[in-house]
Amino acid sequence: MCRLPNCRRPAAISDNPPSKYCSPQHGVEFMNRYAASRSTLSRGEIAALTNSVSTAAEFKHLGDRIPTPPPSSTRSYPEETKRLAEIASERAALEGRKRRIEQRGKYLAMAQRRKDRVLAELKNDPDMGKVSAICGYDERLALDDLEWDEWCTSQEGSEIFETGEIPGREAVCLKKACRGHKGWSALFTEEQVVLERLRCERLVLLRQEERKIRERQKRRAVKNERDGTVERES
DSSP states (O other), X not given: OOSSTTOOSOOOXXXXXXXXXXXXXHHHHHHHHHHHHHOSSOHHHHHHHHHTOSSHHHHHTTTSSOOOOOGGGOOOOHHHXXXXXXXXXXXXXXXXXXXXXXXXXXXXXXXXXXXXXXXXXXXXXXXXXXXXOOOOOBGGGGOOHHHHHHHHTSHHHHHHHHHTOOOSSTXXXXXXXXXXXXXXXHHHHHHHHHHHHHHHHHHHHXXXXXXXXXXXXXXXXXXXXXXXXXXXXX
């Protein structure tokens, strides 16, 4: 039976696709009645919502997220504007930290390879006697962030990262048993993992905070648009 009240015609369930109504016209009429009795929106607003999507699936998800109002209707409180600027600045700094962590990780791998190379060279040097092990610690691993960034952009640093190898034996510890640098490779590897995890966690928190601020702004803009008011910044 057709879903439209008072219509006794059979529904077109054999059509492709099947329908709950006897005709498209009765389907439109049913939805018009339903919208008029249940919705707090005007016919024009409903039409605007319908025209904003292209499929039934998209229509079903209307309301899952707050619609993005036009830029002209979005108003920010001064404290929100300040906080969003701070978040953007910190996110940019975190991106820079990502690059530094990746660079240090690459250099650490190169330092480990150089340790193996230098050890092999010393073993094959008859003037060095019997050499079974070396510390291999690279002093550049101890550079602070400012010193590290400066060195990476120097000619020496650029060439090393371009070739992927550290030449010579400069700044490498050749001691066999070095208590001061004991376990340096594992320690620096673990440090890089921890720094990247902390960086990612902080980035997630900043994105969540930024999204909450943007959502508050959207809610105010939508409310002001419905109420016909304009909210001015103080």
